[in-house]
Amino acid sequence: MSIKLGDTAPNFQAESSLGDINFYNYLGDSWGILFSHPADYTPVCTTELGYTSKLQSEFAQRNTKVIALSVDGVEDHQNWIKDINETQNTDVQFPIIADKERKISELYDFIHPNASATATVRSLLIIDPAKKVRLIITYPASTGRNFNEILRVLDSLQLVDNYQVATPVNWKNGEDVIVPPAVSTEDAIKKFPKGVTEIKPYLRYTPQPNT
Numbered sequence: 132m133s134i135k136l137g138d139t140a141p142n143f144q145a146e147s148s149l150g151d152i153n154f155y156n157y158l159g160d161s162w163g164i165l166f167s168h169p170a171d172y173t174p175v176c177t178t179e180l181g182y183t184s185k186l187q188s189e190f191a192q193r194n195t196k197v198i199a200l201s202v203d204g205v206e207d208h209q210n211w212i213k214d215i216n217e218t219q220n221t222d223v224q225f226p227i228i229a230d231k232e233r234k235i236s237e238l239y240d241f242i243h244p245n246a247s248a249t250a251t252v253r254s255l256l257i258i259d260p261a262k263k264v265r266l267i268i269t270y271p272a273s274t275g276r277n278f279n280e281i282l283r284v285l286d287s288l289q290l291v292d293n294y295q296v297a298t299p300v301n302w303k304n305g306e307d308v309i310v311p312p313a314v315s316t317e318d319a320i321k322k323f324p325k326g327v328t329e330i331k332p333y334l335r336y337t338p339q340p341n342t
């Protein structure tokens with residue numbers, strides 16, 4: 132199955148390092164991050180999971196629950212987590228799905244046969260509280276992802292949903308945002324009391340509304 136932006140993220144039931152999980156129940160009303168790994172006991176994944184664990188309070192501030200996936204079993208996951216905690220100086224609290232039969236990997240298109248017939252690629256989805264898929268990224272096995280970028284996208288998506296703005300290149304929380312094309316300059320001036328700067332009729336900035 133090929134999942135695209137705007138699709139409903141499919142629910143599933145799976146074993147995990149924290150016991151059996153129903154994906155929707157785990158997410159509840161939160162935002163969610165589902166991310167796949169090639170395998171347990173691999174170096175790049177060890178650093179990614181460790182760093183994600185260190186960002187737990189950042190994800191919590193953004194009402195976001197994290198869940199990882201790897202195609203090994205529960206026992207391997209639990210032993211690997213001990214290594215991650217030891218080597219990355221953290222305490223992994225989020226579950227890692229044990230997808231030994233690759234059912235969820237196939238459901239979410241995490242196996243790209245021309246990259247590897249068996250291992251999952253490094254994919255990551257952001258799922259909103261309505262269970263809609265809002266971001267999909269896929270990296271090669273040899274390149275670790277940038278989880279600060281994932282926080283940045285979460286900030287952008289949550290801002291866009293709340294204030295009808297868009298965010299420009301390399302935007303960071305606190306910086307000016309863009310008035311989207313659907314909002315006329317006349318309406319923007321009423322909607323954004325901090326002011327609107329018009330560079331071109333189609334390129335308009337306003338200070339971030341919630342700072």
Ligand code: BEZ
Pocket residue numbers: 169170173174175176177272273
């Ligand atoms: C890793 O997950 O650490 C990894 C996987 C494939 C190639 C290199 C590193």
